[in-house]
Structures are given as C-alpha cells and as structure tokens.
Amino acid sequence: MENTRNQVSTKNPTLLQSEELHEYILKTGVYPREPNPLKELRIATANHPMAFMGIAPDAGQLMTMLLKLVNPKNAIEIGVFTGYSLLLTALTIPDYGKITAIDKNRKAYEIGLPIIKKAGVEHKIDFTESPALPILDKLLENPEKEGSFDFAFVDADKNNYWNYHKRLMKLVKIGGMVIYDNTLWGGSVALREEDVPEAKREWRQCAIEFNKLISADPRVEMSQVPLGDGITICRRVC
Ligand SMILES: C[S@@+](CC[C@H](N)C(=O)[O-])C[C@H]1O[C@@H](n2cnc3c(N)ncnc32)[C@H](O)[C@@H]1O
Numbered sequence: 015m016e017n018t019r020n021q022v023s024t025k026n027p028t029l030l031q032s033e034e035l036h037e038y039i040l041k042t043g044v045y046p047r048e049p050n051p052l053k054e055l056r057i058a059t060a061n062h063p064m065a066f067m068g069i070a071p072d073a074g075q076l077m078t079m080l081l082k083l084v085n086p087k088n089a090i091e092i093g094v095f096t097g098y099s100l101l102l103t104a105l106t107i108p109d110y111g112k113i114t115a116i117d118k119n120r121k122a123y124e125i126g127l128p129i130i131k132k133a134g135v136e137h138k139i140d141f142t143e144s145p146a147l148p149i150l151d152k153l154l155e156n157p158e159k160e161g162s163f164d165f166a167f168v169d170a171d172k173n174n175y176w177n178y179h180k181r182l183m184k185l186v187k188i189g190g191m192v193i194y195d196n197t198l199w200g201g202s203v204a205l206r207e208e209d210v211p212e213a214k215r216e217w218r219q220c221a222i223e224f225n226k227l228i229s230a231d232p233r234v235e236m237s238q239v240p241l242g243d244g245i246t247i248c249r250r251v252c
Pocket of ligand 1: 067068069092093094095096097098099100116117118119122144145146147169170171
C-alpha cells in the first residue's frame with residue numbers, strides 16, 4: 015500500500031503561530047542586528063501611507079546573509095519603493111559591486127536617498143525610473159548582458175513576476191540567485207477565493223500561478239520561505 019504519511023500533514027507545522035512570536039523574533043534577532051542606516055530608513059518610511067510595502071526586516075536579514083554568500087558583482091532590483099531592500103543590498107555587496115535598480119516611480123526613492131547617500135553606498139546604485147519590463151528587454155538587446163548578473167530581487171507588480179522570471183533566466187548567470195517577494199500574498203494563496211477580500215484577489219491569483227510555474231521550472235532550484243509575505247529563493251541551474 016502506498017505510504018501517504020509524509021504527504022498528508024494532519025497538523026500545522028508552521029512555527030509562526032502568533033503575532034507575539036513574530037514580534038519576539040524581530041525584537042530578539044532582527045532589530046538588534048539591523049545596521050543603523052537600515053533602521054533609519056525603516057523609521058523614515060514608517061509614516062508613509064504605503065509603508066507596508068517595504069520588505070519585512072526578517073526577510074531582509076535572510077536576504078543579507080544570502081547576498082554575503084553570493085557576493086554579487088552585479089545585482090538587479092525590480093521595485094525599490096523607499097529603498098530598504100536596495101540599501102541592504104548596497105551595504106552588503108562589495109565596494110566595486112553595482113545594482114541596476116528599477117522602479118516606475120521615483121518619488122518614494124527620494125525618501126531613502128539621503129540615507130543611502132549618508133551611508134556612502136550611492137555609487138553602487140544605478141537607479142532608473144521606468145516600468146521594469148522595457149528596461150529588462152533593453153538589457154537583453156545587448157548580448158554581453160546575458161548571464162552578467164549574479165543576483166536579482168523582484169518586489170514589484172505581481173502580475174508580471176513570470177514575465178520578469180523569463181527575462182531574468184537570461185540575465186542572471188547559471189549559479190546566480192533570484193529572490194521573489196510576496197509569493198504567499200498574506201497567506202491568501204491557501205485560502206478559498208471567497209474568503210479573500212476582493213482587493214487582494216487578483217494578485218493572489220497571480221501569486222498562485224507564479225508559484226505553480228516556478229515549482230515546475232527545471233531552470234531553477236527553489237525554496238519557498240514563509241518569512242514576511244513569503245519569499246521564493248531561486249538558484250539558476252541551467
Ligand atoms: C513592494 S514595493 C517595493 C519595496 C522595496 N523592495 C522595499 O524593500 O522597500 C513595490 C514597488 O514596485 C514599484 N512598481 C510597481 N509596478 C512596477 C513596474 N511595472 N515596474 C517597476 N516598478 C514597479 C512600485 O512603484 C513600488 O515602489
């Protein structure tokens with residue numbers, strides 16, 4: 015008889031069962047180690063009406079460690095907002111490293127920019143105000159750009175994640191890393207559509223479709239991490 019014990023879980027093995035536990039993690043292991051420029055940027059963003067858009071600091075901490083392991087020379091970031099994830103990348107990569115940062119709206123970036131300048135890492139950032147797809151397509155017109163990035167972070171319009179992925183599978187080298195934020199979309203991916211507020215349904219569906227596609231993509235190894243709003247860590251293997 016087929017052994018289904020490992021396929022059917024009867025209880026929720028997730029550790030994060032309460033808001034208090036999340037607070038505990040932030041206060042114990044994340045905020046005390048958060049570099050001062052990042053703390054400053056997080057506080058400067060706190061009163062922004064869209065402050066919730068910044069990467070979760072605990073997910074950012076994991077991303078910092080991954081960046082140190084990859085040690086990228088060339089990184090790409092899609093979706094900058096006020097710049098928390100961009101600043102953590104700029105603080106982490108080597109001094110000669112470069113980040114191609116793209117956001118369709120520069121206004122929020124202006125909030126983080128003075129802090130980025132004060133931290134002495136602005137020289138690593140090449141910011142472009144534009145929708146991201148045409149910029150990726152432009153990069154791909156130059157054959158030298160294929161495989162020229164070591165790391166990419168995607169945190170923008172969820173309906174384009176697969177379009178970004180198709181392009182990043184050419185721009186990021188084999189062995190390089192790509193991280194996608196918000197892939198659990200507030201946990202709504204596992205709820206019935208009728209139980210999800212209408213405003214969240216469209217991007218919930220995008221996340222569900224993206225998660226299915228990425229899971230079946232032989233070009234990457236992947237890990238779905240339930241930190242923050244869910245991050246998917248991919249390593250290009252072919
Ligand atoms: C969730 S926020 C990014 C948060 C950022 N990574 C951080 O840690 O603070 C999403 C950003 O994506 C940008 N965005 C949305 N659609 C875009 C597109 N098609 N091309 C480029 N940027 C886009 C928005 O302007 C917004 O600033």
